[in-house]
Amino acid sequence: MTTRRTLLAVLAASASSGLLAACGDGDAQATVGSKGKNGGLNIGPDQHRIRGKKVDAIAAKVPEKIRRRGTLRLGGSADASPPLGFYATDDKTRIGVEIDLATLVADTLGLKIHFEAVSWENLFVGLDSSKFDAVFSNVTVTEERKEKYDFATYRLDDLAFEATKGTSWRVKAPADVAGKTISVSSGTNQEKILVDWSKENQKAGRKPVNIKYFQKDTDYYLALQSKRIDAYLGPQPSAAYHVASAGQTQIVGHISGGGDQIQGKIAATTKKGSGLVDAYAAAIDRIIQDGSYARVLKRWGLSNEAVKKSEINPRGLPTS
Structure with a gap:
């Protein structure tokens, strides 16, 4: 993943010129690249996120230990990489397409998110140690990573x-x-x-x-x-x-992202054998079917990266 650490400086300069407008319609923030007078980018802390509802049959797929806990311990990269994951104008509220999609998945599973932003390498350390139940952080499926982790795809790379x-x-x-x-x-x-x-x-x-x-x-x-x-x-x-x-x-x-040979795919990532990947895939399929998934991608300008269905452990980018 290539991070764009200094893009916020560019956006801040744009904001001072009036190019960024914090606006919403009571449902969600204005979509990235939306047309018309009210088009703009809401990078404030009040996101009016699109939310989902618990689906009992899908929630039942979550291992009992996590269901009893009631929280989804989620890891995300601390790098500022709009629109994937970055901090709002209050410098403390994490926003972006990854947290929006993870929130929808958690809602469907009947879980609350406990989010922690860490360095890229510590995302995988957190999975290995079971500190995190999942990582939603622009992780591309690779054949090497499949040796240690399970994947449920949710975006094209x-x-x-x-x-x-x-x-x-x-x-x-x-x-x-x-x-x-x-x-x-x-x-x-x-x-x-x-x-x-x-x-x-x-x-x-x-x-x-x-x-x-x-x-x-x-x-x-x-x-x-x-x-x-x-x-x-x-x-x-x-x-x-x-x-x-x-x-x-x-x-x-x-x-x-895989070049001419393979379509790269971004996926929810969990420790191999944790028992969570089926629940993630089912929840992703649900939000695709009910339309909330498409609305989230649209608000961040990523509709062209939509998938029709979540795949579990598909072919990944080659090791070499």
Whole structure:
């Protein structure tokens, strides 16, 4: 997962310009990228979250020990990564699509959430030690992780090419980036995909990709505006959030986080053999069916990452 630690600084600057509006309709916050006069982004502590209702047949799938406890001990990454998980304007209320979906799942299971934000590596330490019952934190299913954890999918893992607003250029295949200057974060899966695409272009007699690296997220955006790069390749959720909040860029292409070989998938994660994965999958299927799932994704601008059904331990990204 690529975190976007400095994006909040960009959003704060946008907020001071009046680009972010804290508004709601009594049901939920305004959706990211919604159209019309009332469109805006509510990043305040009063979220008016979409809530679910307990379904007894699904709640019965939860191990008795946890049902007696009445709480779902949930781990999430402490990194500020809008719109996945970040802090509201009060600097203490955790908000984002991951906590919204986890809340719906917990509601369906008849449990209250006890949430703790920790470093990325400590999410898995918490699962290993049974400190956490679940992690809802943009965890991609991989074959290596499946050796230790059980997964119930709830979103697609997609990457996005973000370019300046108004460009007619679109990206669907390696040939579309031949000769283009594209920035990417070093050491990430998207860097590997871009490097592979560049090699493929060269083998086909096309120009390679001119890959650029920057230290800060704000540098990517400044480079886009000054036309020093043609696009930035990063996680689709973060790109969609920046597009909606700043209004100066657009997404010109999507690819799977697994590249050409496999569609990456994001999943609720639990310790293997904990007995919880069936309950998570059933709860996710329920919120998909009742429409609350789609409403949550829409409010955060992630409708294109929706799944039709939760899969338990599907094929994951390859180990190598």
